[in-house]
Amino acid sequence: MSHTNTPPGSHTPDDSGGFGQPSAEALKRGYEADGYHTVSVISVPVLVVVFFVLAFATTTVLFAFFSKSVIDPNAHPMASDRNKVELNERLKRINHGSEVDQPRLEPLRTRTGNNRAITRPEETNGENPPYLYPEDNRADTTRTPELFRTGWADKEKKYAHVPLSSILAGDVPALFPVQGHGSKPLTSPHLPTAANAGRGAEHSTAEPPALPPAGEVKK
Numbered sequence: 001m002s003h004t005n006t007p008p009g010s011h012t013p014d015d016s017g018g019f020g021q022p023s024a025e026a027l028k029r030g031y032e033a034d035g036y037h038t039v040s041v042i043s044v045p046v047l048v049v050v051f052f053v054l055a056f057a058t059t060t061v062l063f064a065f066f067s068k069s070v071i072d073p074n075a076h077p078m079a080s081d082r083n084k085v086e087l088n089e090r091l092k093r094i095n096h097g098s099e100v101d102q103p104r105l106e107p108l109r110t111r112t113g114n115n116r117a118i119t120r121p122e123e124t125n126g127e128n129p130p131y132l133y134p135e136d137n138r139a140d141t142t143r144t145p146e147l148f149r150t151g152w153a154d155k156e157k158k159y160a161h162v163p164l165s166s167i168l169a170g171d172v173p174a175l176f177p178v179q180g181h182g183s184k185p186l187t188s189p190h191l192p193t194a195a196n197a198g199r200g201a202e203h204s205t206a207e208p209p210a211l212p213p214a215g216e217v218k219k
Helices: 024-029 038-066 077-083 087-092 164-169
Strands: none
């Protein structure tokens, strides 16, 4: 047992039996028992868990009380009511000839049951648009045979069908004539923009296209 922890001004050692005097059990045993207080050791993690639960519960109550959802004053009440409708009904508004007359994006699919779960099968009532891929939009003789027809388009033989392949190859240059006396585009510094108040840079002028010679004017 220790006799070194003597308080200042005292000639009596300080040990486990009290101030300056070891306990009778330690004197009888001849040494101090090496042990710990079980209740004190176990109480530390128990208190940690208890205070954690209290802190979590307190913050949950505070957040639930102070973060209550309120009605958005900027939201139109009719728009809010329309958004409460089931998702499938809202998606059906978007289609050709429907309330919103435009193509519906392919990922927006109507589904059975819980319509917000992607694991649900799609509806088979024809409301979903078909999946399209880039190669589906390519014109060829199989998908778009009308673009590759040849022959006359009318009985008087004034208009003829020109196949798309000939147009893309440039075999019919007279099909889309270009004006021979067009004006050159303005250079970038002379373009009217918002930065120059629509006036362009210095010496910026609007040049009309040059007229063809008098002999080339067709009535």
